[in-house]
Amino acid sequence: MEMNISINKNREVPEDNELETHRTRNKKTEISETNSPGSRCYRLTAVCLGLLCVLLLTVIIVMWVKLQTRYNSLNAERDQIQTSYNNLTAERDQLQTTYNSLTAERDQLQTIYNSLTAERDQLQARHSNLTAGRDQLHTRYNSLTAERDQLQTRHSNLTAGRDQLQNSYNSVILERDKLQTRYSNLMTEKGLLQNNYNSLTAERDQLQTRYNSLTAERDQLQTRHSNLTAGRDQLQNSYNSVILEREKLQTRYSNLMTEKDLLQNNYNSLTAERKQLQNRYNSEILERNQQQTRYNSLTAERDQLQTRYNSLTAERDQLQTRHSNLIAGRDQLQNSYNSVILEREKLQTRYRNLMTEKDLLQNNYNSLTAERDHFQNRYNSVILERNQQQTRYNSLTAERDQLQTRYNSLTAERDQLQTRHSNLTAGRDQLQNSYNSVILEREKLQTRYSNLMTEKDLLQNNYNSLTAERKQLQNRYNSEILERNQQQTRYNSLTAERDQLQTRYNSLTAERDQLQTRHSNLIAGRDQLQNSYNSVILEREKLQTRYRNLMTEKDLLQNNYNSLTAERDQLQKEREGFQKKFFEMDNYYRQGWLFFNSKMYYVSIEVKSWNESRQDCRERGADLVIINNREEQEFLSKHLGSRNAWIGLTDTDSEGVWKWVDGTALATGYWSREEPNSLVGDEDCVIYDFASNTIWNWADYPCSRNFIWICEKNKAAL
Incomplete structure (x- = not known):
């Protein structure tokens, strides 16, 4: 625009000169018409100069009309920018309103979440209290059950004792009757015995002979009894050893049963813990999938922003084309200006003859110059206002994008809180059901417990009644015992008289019978001990078998316990590693790192030289990116779009020998056409060139130039 104004100024100067020249020539023509015969030639010259001045005035008017049209178009553009500014302001207010409503909704959901958390904790506490109460009631129930069993046992014992006392009482009554009958019989027998005493005296001699024979037989039985006693003692020792071994096996069996129960409890607890870890692992997997979904949504949003960026890039290219067209128009005007300058130089020769007419045209020139300055000032003000509107439009666009980003983040946070609200509601319902x-x-x-208390009271009453009945029976039994003792005393006195007569016979007969009985008892005891020994041997074998089975079962349970313990530890380690890796990946994601295959990439925001960029990557635990394959090249090119960025390739060690930052030589390069070329001298570092192909876009640049950079590190380093 300034060049056009300068051209107009340069054009106005020859126009004024031509007017002055034209007036001077007219005057000279008038003088020449009166003074010289060649006035016709001067008149023709004056007419030509007049036509030229008219033509120049027409050009000036056309330029003024163009300036006015451009001023109007700038006003229209300013109005359009103002309208866009108003629309963006309204959209910003709408987004602000939406942001405020989402913030309020987030706060409301947070309040609901906190209340549900408190309610869950309260239900958890009530559940714990009820569980403790249930365990206490269960303990009391078990104690009452044991007490009931004890009372039942005591009741059974008392009932048995009562029956035994009743039987004893009945037997004592019968015995008393028998003794009474025997007393009468003995009184009769006393007379008979007195009669038989003489016959018994004769029989005594016979009994003496038989006594001697029985004494010899007794000695033989005594010998056999000693032998049987020794055999019995031997069997008793074997029986005692077997009993001790059985007790040891019983003790080991009890220990094994206890150990089996402990292992079973450990197995059950480990199974429950494994299920709990599995559930927590599944929840972590779900949370990781949710984070992956959020990452995908952010990636889609990034692609959408990339599309908008590409559209803005296309619009910039259109503006660049329009700028090029304006440059071409300026060059065309410059050519016209040069031609006018040439024409001015031709007219400058004739300027000296038109100095008198310049004064008349100077006034017109000054007025046109003032009007031009006025238009120039209005044009500059419109340009400034347009720039201000453009700046406000850009700021509003950035603010709208920021509000859109905050709106999306609040929407995601609201969805997350809604999900947590649903989970807490489900947990509260589950706790309510458990409660x-x-x-x-x-x-x-x-x-x-109430039933057991009632049953205990009934058993206590029965116990008390049985105790009272037992005391009554005991008193009756004692009275019958006293009466029986009296009868026994009378019977004994009568029996003593009879016993005096038959003592020797009875003693020998009793001794023989006693020896015979002891012999039979020893035989029966031996058989009984043999049977007991055999049963103990069988029981020992059974216990030995059960012991082996329990040892096998214990080993199996121990193996299961060890495997479950190892599995639990492994799941715990995997969970801890997964959580650590997840938190690190989330931290890297928040810092702006990108994930592709087994690597992570960081694209900077600020610009630095190649060496400063590499130092920043090293401080982040990474290094400048190394391109290993075409997929990685396409991924980074797509993400960069139209931005230039440093990569980890240089030939600073040896010119023309390109190496990556890890020291490996370049195998496959994605150079742009005519690259590398060291066009401006020492170009030892490589960038992505956005103006090139999306794949073949490497270019060498001086390492001191400032660009953004790409850092790279392996996921395995997490």
């Missing part, structure tokens, strides 16, 4: 089940179980235990 209700515990309440029902407590009521059942309470009912059973």
